[in-house]
Structures are given as structure tokens and as C-alpha cells.
Amino acid sequence: MDWSREEAEAIVADYLQMLTLELAGQNYSKTVHRRKLQEKLQDRSDASIEFKHGNISAVMIDLGIPYIRGYKPRSNYQTLLATVVADQVRGKTTLDKVALAAVEQPALVPALTDFAKVKSDAPQKQNRAAEVSNPLLFNPIKRDYLEREAQNMSLGLAGEEFIVQFEHWRLIQLGQTRLADKVDHVSQSKGDGLGYDVLSFDGDGKERFIEVKTTTFGRDTPFFVARGELALSHGAKDQFHLYRLFEFRRAPRLFDLKGSLDRHCVLDPVTYRASFG
Numbered sequence: 001m002d003w004s005r006e007e008a009e010a011i012v013a014d015y016l017q018m019l020t021l022e023l024a025g026q027n028y029s030k031t032v033h034r035r036k037l038q039e040k041l042q043d044r045s046d047a048s049i050e051f052k053h054g055n056i057s058a059v060m061i062d063l064g065i066p067y068i069r070g071y072k073p074r075s076n077y078q079t080l081l082a083t084v085v086a087d088q089v090r091g092k093t094t095l096d097k098v099a100l101a102a103v104e105q106p107a108l109v110p111a112l113t114d115f116a117k118v119k120s121d122a123p124q125k126q127n128r129a130a131e132v133s134n135p136l137l138f139n140p141i142k143r144d145y146l147e148r149e150a151q152n153m154s155l156g157l158a159g160e161e162f163i164v165q166f167e168h169w170r171l172i173q174l175g176q177t178r179l180a181d182k183v184d185h186v187s188q189s190k191g192d193g194l195g196y197d198v199l200s201f202d203g204d205g206k207e208r209f210i211e212v213k214t215t216t217f218g219r220d221t222p223f224f225v226a227r228g229e230l231a232l233s234h235g236a237k238d239q240f241h242l243y244r245l246f247e248f249r250r251a252p253r254l255f256d257l258k259g260s261l262d263r264h265c266v267l268d269p270v271t272y273r274a275s276f277g
Contacts, residue, residue: 003052008084010040011049015056016092019068023098030070052081057220059085064144066099066217069247073220075126096143102216103149107158110252115169122244122255123220125264149215150224159214159245160187160197162252167200167210174203195232196240207239214245219253221246225261233261 003011014037021028034049041049054074057067059082067073089095149155164185171180179201184190187197196209209232213223223244233240237259245254257264 002078003081004042005080005084007041007044008078008081009088011037011052012056012081012084012088015053015068015071016088016095019060019066020092020095020098022068023066023095023102055081056085061146061220061222063089064146065089066102066145066221069218099145100143100148103145104152106154107152107214107216107249109158109161109165110248113162113165113252115166118166118252118254120219120246120253120255122257122264125266146215146217146222147224149217150213155214155216155248156212159248160185160212162214162245162248163198163210163212163243163254166254167198167208171201171203176201176203176205179205193228195226195228209236209240211240211242212245213242214248216249217246219244219246219255225267230261230267233259 014033018028018030018033034046037049038044044052050071051074053068053071055077057071058073058075058077060067061073062082063086164183167183168180171177171183182199182201184199185197186194186199194209196211198210198212200208200210202208211229211232215221215223229242233242240259242257242261243254244257245252247253261267
């Protein structure tokens, strides 16, 4: 049974309150929030509420806003839900402030990381069902926070330095100390126009071109790809790796996308360059 507008407004308001607390670094109980929320809903089960939370997470991503940890994004949501989220987000000035602070906060390389626990499985590419129109297309939101985070140079540099350390550790684990000592942070030593950030090696000595994308948010958070990075993933697909670092400030995890990026991801054009020749 579809959710009514009143139910959608109630669960979205509660979700945004939890998200604001999370981004502000304050503790809250998902269980307590769910129990209070059920009083406003029409006998919705815990499973139904959790599924709808995942729908809201997907809407947040489409709006360029972080989602709540633990509520895995679930696409193909109701148009009504998208409209309610967009409407409520525009009125949340505190959410805007804490989200902006979260994505622009400087970052340092985490210390004493157990690299053996860092690797994670990558999300699976999923094609959305075609829709006549995107309900969020003409809903103006103040900022794209995920794009702001992608522009956080401190976070990006910290992520790259973390991967340099990780690659050094990985090669030593393979018994390749000589290769480990040759890992090069090329975005710093040679410049950032190569299409990758770290030069490393496979166990057989073949060069590995690693592009690093870092987020402090969850595994399913989208990332932004430059034209040169995409081209390199096609042209050097046997050597190109995109390392996606996530949950960076809490306990860094990463997954590895090897080869052509469009094999792993749905690539959406988010900007267009207008020229006259």
C-alpha cells in the first residue's frame, strides 16, 4: 500500500532530524525514533519503515545531500516522497549549516589503521527503471553538498596519502619490499593532470594507476569523475584502479573498481561545457 502524504511528511521530518544530529556529531537512537514515528503511521511494520528510510536515502543522494549511515539507499521511490523530501530540505537551515560544515571540514590521515580490515566489496551497478520525468529535476536545492565535499582539497589529499600507506603495506604483504618503496604519490610529485593520483604495482611488477576518491560518508555515496580519469580508465583498463575510500573520518574502508569505470558505475552528465567552437 502506497504511503499517504501525511505519512511521508512524518517519516521525512524524522529522517531529517536524525540526519542533522548525525552530521552534527550528536548521538541519537534509531530505535527510539522509529517507535515514536510508528505512532504517526498507519500500522506500518518495522521492515516497512526501514525500507522507506532506504528510499529517503536514495532521494538524498539524488539531491546531493549525505544520507544516514546504515540506511542503504533504495531507488525507484515514489514521486510523492521525492517531492516531500525536497520541500522539507529547503526549510531546514540547521541541516544546511551542519551539512556544509561536515563536507568542508579539514581532514588528516587516520593513524594506526589496521590495513587488513580496510578492503570492502564494491556496490553493484544497478540501472534504474526508466521514468517519464525526474521529480527532482526542477526542485532547486541550495547546494550540492556531495560536490562540495569532492572539492575539499584537504580531504582529497588525506585520502591519497592514506592510499600511499595502504599500497606500501599491500606490497610488503606480497613480499615485494622493493616495489613498496617505489610507490609514488604522483599527484604531488608530478602534478594532478595524469588522470590518477598514486603509482603503485601489482605483485608481478606491472604498474598500477590508482585514482583516489574519498568521502566521509557511506559506501553508496556518489563520486565525481573528470574526463581525463574516465579516458584513462578506458585506455589503460588493465592498469587503472579507482579506489573509493568511504567512512574516512570514522574508520576508513575502500573498494577497488578496476578498468573502465562505466563497467562499474552509472555515469550521469552533471554539467555541460558551452562553447562556440
